[in-house]
Amino acid sequence: xxxxxxxxxxxxxxxxxxxxxxxxxxxxxxxxxxxxxxxxxxxxxxxxxxxxxxxxxxxxxxxxxxxxxxxxxxxxxxxxxxxxxxxxxxxxxxxxxxxxxxxxxxxxxxxxxxxxxxxxxxxxxxxxxxxxxxxxxxxxxxxxxxxxxxxxxxxxxxxxxxxxxxxxxxxxxxxxxxxxxxxxxxxxxxxxxxxxxxxxxxxxxxxxxxxxxxxxxxxxxxxxxxxxxxxxxxxxxxxxxxxxxxxxxxxxxxxxxxxxxxxxxxxxxxxxxxxxxxxxxxxxxxxxxxxxxxxxxxxxxxxxxx
Amino acid sequence: xxxxxxxxxxxxxxxxxxxxxxxxxxxxxxxxxxxxxxxxxxxxxxxxxxxxxxxxxxxxxxxxxxxxxxxxxxxxxxxxxxxxxxxxxx
Numbered sequence: 001x002x003x004x005x006x007x008x009x010x011x012x013x014x015x016x017x018x019x020x021x022x023x024x025x026x027x028x029x030x031x032x033x034x035x036x037x038x039x040x041x042x043x044x045x046x047x048x049x050x051x052x053x054x055x056x057x058x059x060x061x062x063x064x065x066x067x068x069x070x071x072x073x074x075x076x077x078x079x080x081x082x083x084x085x086x087x088x089x090x091x092x093x094x095x096x097x098x099x100x101x102x103x104x105x106x107x108x109x110x111x112x113x114x115x116x117x118x119x120x121x122x123x124x125x126x127x128x129x130x131x132x133x134x135x136x137x138x139x140x141x142x143x144x145x146x147x148x149x150x151x152x153x154x155x156x157x158x159x160x161x162x163x164x165x166x167x168x169x170x171x172x173x174x175x176x177x178x179x180x181x182x183x184x185x186x187x188x189x190x191x192x193x194x195x196x197x198x199x200x201x202x203x204x205x206x207x208x209x210x211x212x213x214x215x216x217x218x219x220x221x222x223x224x225x226x227x228x229x230x231x232x233x234x235x236x237x238x239x240x241x242x243x244x245x246x247x248x249x250x251x252x253x254x255x256x257x258x259x260x261x262x263x264x265x266x267x268x269x270x271x272x273x274x275x276x277x278x279x280x281x282x283x284x285x286x287x288x289x290x291x292x293x294x295x296x297x298x299x300x301x302x303x304x305x306x
Numbered sequence: 307x308x309x310x311x312x313x314x315x316x317x318x319x320x321x322x323x324x325x326x327x328x329x330x331x332x333x334x335x336x337x338x339x340x341x342x343x344x345x346x347x348x349x350x351x352x353x354x355x356x357x358x359x360x361x362x363x364x365x366x367x368x369x370x371x372x373x374x375x376x377x378x379x380x381x382x383x384x385x386x387x388x389x390x391x392x393x394x395x396x
Contacts, residue, residue: 010396038364040373041396060396084395117396145373146366147394148314152323165395171314238364240315240351240391 001055001205004033005212008045008057011038011148013167013234013241013249014081014256015058015194016219022237025219030211040146041118049074055199056212060084060122061192061268061290062275068290069281073200075292078213078299079264080220082255082306083184084193085123087114088169089161090154095181105181106136113140115150115159120280126188127163129274151175165193166252170245184253190267190306193253195260203292213299217258224256224305260293261304308336308385315391316365319348330383333367333374351391366390 005026009017017036020026026034037054039045042063048054050072061076068074093108116124124143131139142159144150147168153159154176161181162172172178184191196216198209223230231246265287275281307326317323329336341349354362360376361367367374368388369381 011392012395013393038366038392039396040366040392045396121396145371146368146390146392147396148366148390148392149388150394152311152313168394171394238391238393240318241393245393 001032001202001208004035005056005208006035006037006054008037008039008048008054008059010042010045010058010194011167012058012084012165012194013238013246014084014223016080016216016223017058018234018237019219019222019230020215022233025215026212029215030208032208041121043118043120044145046072049197049199055202057197058194059197060194062122062125062271062280063120064195064197065268065271065275065285065290066120066280069283069285071282074197075200075203076195076197076260076268076290077203077209077292078196078216078258078296079192079260079304079306080194080196080216080256080258081253082190082193082264082267083188083253084165085126085163085187085191086166086169086180086184086252087127087161087163087182087187088172088178089181090176090178093161093181095179096183096186102130102182102186103134103136106130106134106139109139109161110136111138112160113142113158115142115144115153115162117144117147117164119143122191122193123163123165125271125274125278125280126191128278130187132277154178167249169252170248174245180252188267190263192264192268195264196258206295209295210299213258213296217300220256220258223250224254227251255306257300257304257306258296259300259304259306260291260296261306264304264306265291308381308383308387310340311386311388313388313390314393316348316351316389319351320344328383329381332378332380333369334378336381337361364391366392
């Protein structure tokens with residue numbers, strides 16, 4: 001590549017971006033300069049792709065599907081994590097463990113406001129689908145450009161519940177005394193919470209992409225097998241954070257892997273009718289228009305470890 | 307008055323969630339005032355260590371809800387500014 005590899009990333013603490021960025025693995029091990037851009041949400045990152053500001057990004061698959069359907073030349077070349085969306089609320093609301101049934105949990109939020117990251121984010125899509133499935137349309141969704149604005153909205157009583165990532169759950173628990181009322185595995189099994197997406201123009205950069213995926217896989221394994229060490233590196237990247245906080249986040253949904261196994265691909269494609277129903281897709285998509293599994297299958301052969 | 311709200315990563319240093327200040331100046335001048343008020347740790351987070359004179363790109367500044375990125379707008383004096391270091395994911 002003539003210039004630096006421009007990579008979009010989210011603040012989600014269990015994404016390997018924090019480790020690769022802090023440790024400068026791409027520069028040191030691949031000899032390629034990397035230019036990292038922080039985005040507020042997946043849809044914001046897809047917008048940056050559409051403006052040709054990024055070659056690669058860490059993003060949830062629904063925003064990537066929306067982008068591809070609009071003609072942005074993207075391909076998902078690696079996984080990263082599954083089941084990263086949960087529902088949280090204050091102590092006055094009962095959780096699934098107590099009520100035993102998702103519709104009963106949702107019933108509590110009739111005529112309530114629920115805070116969620118941007119429209120079209122994986123969290124937004126999953127929760128809108130859940131509401132539709134359980135005919136709970138009288139719950140008002142309030143979208144936020146940054147999930148970090150949600151704890152303040154909860155404290156001010158502007159929303160009663162929220163949907164988002166494990167870091168949001170830990171942050172809201174600490175700041176607002178909330179708890180998880182629907183855990184991630186229940187909401188959408190194997191939901192592709194993030195993957196590695198690149199512009200199709202760089203798909204012929206075999207050495208770069210294989211090298212990048214090897215580093216990504218190494219960091220996924222570090223988070224899974226040595227969370228203490230991974231948290232240490234993440235706190236070096238984000239020194240205002242507490243290491244215990246990062247480890248608590250890692251433990252909420254410890255399903256980290258770089259591979260793209262069938263359940264990941266199937267779960268991604270389960271979003272297509274949903275995205276169509278929500279009016280988010282401009283055209284239908286087949287697997288070949290979304291995934292390029294050649295590189296990751298070389299880097300990560302064998303069974304996945306999500 | 308300009309209302310300034312501090313969220314994750316900054317409110318712990320500042321020790322307050324929200325303040326109000328008189329300001330109809332460039333944002334960068336307001337940030338310098340905040341640095342003087344809240345000290346070295348705040349200043350280090352705000353400006354980072356990479357390039358002198360350039361804000362830490364990890365610090366997000368929303369003015370009336372809009373992410374101003376690396377701009378330095380002149381404030382009218384009635385804005386709501388939110389400063390934070392994102393950790394809650396996308």
